Amino acid sequence: MNERVLIIEDETAMRTALVDLLSAEGYRTLMAADGARGLERALNEKPDLILLDIMLPKLDGFALCAELRRLANAVPVLMLTAKGQIEDRVTGLDAGADDYLVKPFSTEELLARVRALLRRAERKSRTPLKLKLDDVEIDLARQVATRGKRQVHLTAKEFAMLRLMAEAEGEPVTRQRFLDVVWGYTAFPTTRTVDNHIASLRAKLERDPEEPRWIKTVHGVGYKFDR
Amino acid sequence: MNERVLIIEDETAMRTALVDLLSAEGYRTLMAADGARGLERALNEKPDLILLDIMLPKLDGFALCAELRRLANAVPVLMLTAKGQIEDRVTGLDAGADDYLVKPFSTEELLARVRALLRRAERKSRTPLKLKLDDVEIDLARQVATRGKRQVHLTAKEFAMLRLMAEAEGEPVTRQRFLDVVWGYTAFPTTRTVDNHIASLRAKLERDPEEPRWIKTVHGVGYKFDR
DNA sequence: GGTGGATTTTACAAAACCATGACATTTGTC
DNA sequence: GACAAATGTCATGGTTTTGTAAAATCCACC
Numbered sequence: 001m002n003e004r005v006l007i008i009e010d011e012t013a014m015r016t017a018l019v020d021l022l023s024a025e026g027y028r029t030l031m032a033a034d035g036a037r038g039l040e041r042a043l044n045e046k047p048d049l050i051l052l053d054i055m056l057p058k059l060d061g062f063a064l065c066a067e068l069r070r071l072a073n074a075v076p077v078l079m080l081t082a083k084g085q086i087e088d089r090v091t092g093l094d095a096g097a098d099d100y101l102v103k104p105f106s107t108e109e110l111l112a113r114v115r116a117l118l119r120r121a122e123r124k125s126r127t128p129l130k131l132k133l134d135d136v137e138i139d140l141a142r143q144v145a146t147r148g149k150r151q152v153h154l155t156a157k158e159f160a161m162l163r164l165m166a167e168a169e170g171e172p173v174t175r176q177r178f179l180d181v182v183w184g185y186t187a188f189p190t191t192r193t194v195d196n197h198i199a200s201l202r203a204k205l206e207r208d209p210e211e212p213r214w215i216k217t218v219h220g221v222g223y224k225f226d227r
Numbered sequence: 228m229n230e231r232v233l234i235i236e237d238e239t240a241m242r243t244a245l246v247d248l249l250s251a252e253g254y255r256t257l258m259a260a261d262g263a264r265g266l267e268r269a270l271n272e273k274p275d276l277i278l279l280d281i282m283l284p285k286l287d288g289f290a291l292c293a294e295l296r297r298l299a300n301a302v303p304v305l306m307l308t309a310k311g312q313i314e315d316r317v318t319g320l321d322a323g324a325d326d327y328l329v330k331p332f333s334t335e336e337l338l339a340r341v342r343a344l345l346r347r348a349e350r351k352s353r354t355p356l357k358l359k360l361d362d363v364e365i366d367l368a369r370q371v372a373t374r375g376k377r378q379v380h381l382t383a384k385e386f387a388m389l390r391l392m393a394e395a396e397g398e399p400v401t402r403q404r405f406l407d408v409v410w411g412y413t414a415f416p417t418t419r420t421v422d423n424h425i426a427s428l429r430a431k432l433e434r435d436p437e438e439p440r441w442i443k444t445v446h447g448v449g450y451k452f453d454r
Numbered sequence: 455g456g457t458g459g460a461t462t463t464t465a466c467a468a469a470a471c472c473a474t475g476a477c478a479t480t481t482g483t484c
Numbered sequence: 485g486a487c488a489a490a491t492g493t494c495a496t497g498g499t500t501t502t503g504t505a506a507a508a509t510c511c512a513c514c
Contacts, residue, residue, distance in 0.1 A: 106271075109267065111270075155459090195501095196462075217502070217503090221383075382470080382471065416472080422493090423474090425491095446489095
């Protein structure tokens with residue numbers, strides 16, 4: 001409870017408005033007026049969420065976000081963009097933002113997104129970093145999998161898919177969502193590619209890949225990880 | 228009681244007419260004259276129902292509705308469309324509207340739909356997300372059913388039919404309603420198809436499918452779920 | 455520029471799901 | 485009980501979705 005939100009925004013009026021709004025909602029707020037300080041506070045104070053303007057002195061929002069991700073910081077980022085400032089959401093999301101909002105926006109709209117992002121993050125933090133499937137152990141953080149003593153080699157994509165399913169906590173994940181999250185918004189493989197990776201995951205992890213115990217198909221929807 | 232209805236409509240005459248009509252019927256009314264404000268009020272004030280014009284300044288009805296759903300807001304939406312404005316109701320229902328009405332409509336027609344939607348929503352909020360039938364447990368939200376330890380596999384259509392019957396709370400559901408709700412307004416299978424799906428539901432869920440304990444036939448009407 | 459692994463595409467087979475109609479059985483009515 | 489209408493059930497076929505192997509491509513690294 002009482003999540004901490006870092007607001008990185010150079011316009012004073014907007015910044016204080018955001019602080020007031022979020023404080024009134026019960027969030028604790030932190031501020032920064034330029035990109036360099038913003039990055040510093042983000043790393044130092046580990047907020048639960050960042051509201052990030054794109055146009056910023058010193059270091060713009062894209063660069064800041066990309067740098068965070070480069071440092072393996074997974075804090076949820078909600079980008080704020082003036083209309084027309086950004087051609088397509090792709091750029092922002094590629095830099096690693098989790099959602100974006102076009103100014104001017106209504107307060108409720110903002111709060112709804114903030115809540116959604118925090119909920120998603122909460123869920124993420126709840127998912128264990130290790131999975132056990134019969135005799136196979138998977139360390140999602142370190143990207144290592146073992147069957148008994150022997151190492152099982154999984155590729156980066158396979159780990160990412162597994163993590164996404166684990167975060168879904170048993171809910172099915174659609175093929176489209178696999179593509180959006182694992183592949184990103186700039187790559188466009190066919191949805192059949194997903195099936196192939198599922199097949200290889202099953203081949204490596206399931207006792208009987210023909211009758212999967214863990215990675216289940218949800219016909220017409222996608223796949224789910226069954227505990 | 229005293230449900231709150233949000234009216235999003237740019238034509239002043241129509242808007243005041245709707246407000247007058249609904250107020251006279253005992254509903255509390257809220258208004259918005261364009262899509263952006265409409266979305267804001269919808270999120271802020273959480274009405275029990277929204278009357279939504281399609282042609283709107285700022286943000287049209289389809290987009291508004293789709294955005295609501297994206298934010299996981301399930302408020303019932305009744306779309307109002309001028310004749311010829313919309314080729315098929317499918318588009319609106321695809322955007323997540325619950326019903327639609329073509330202008331000009333009679334006041335009684337409108338009130339009937341409003342009542343129907345509110346009743347349906349009320350019911351929905353009352354129906355539990357899990358059903359128990361002897362040893363079979365059904366989680367309608369996650370779409371998983373178990374008999375003892377073992378999973379019982381139900382198809383998407385079967386879950387949808389079960390949910391519809393559960394929401395009816397023991398009232399019989401007609402074959403036509405099954406088709407309208409589960410199959411949608413674009414598919415037209417014969418009513419016999421419904422019977423077949425009922426048969427497979429019984430085969431999977433009933434102890435003795437010949438003498439169903441839960442899924443009862445109401446001769447000349449349809450089927451009901453008996454608790 | 456060659457090599458090896460990862461990834462994607464492609465193509466085809468298999469499985470799941472669904473719709474239909476025939477025929478048997480049950481129900482309601484007279 | 486006889487009849488007609490409604491429902492149960494099964495076999496069948498068609499369509500969509502999924503499984504998977506093999507070929508093609510990509511890409512980092514040497």
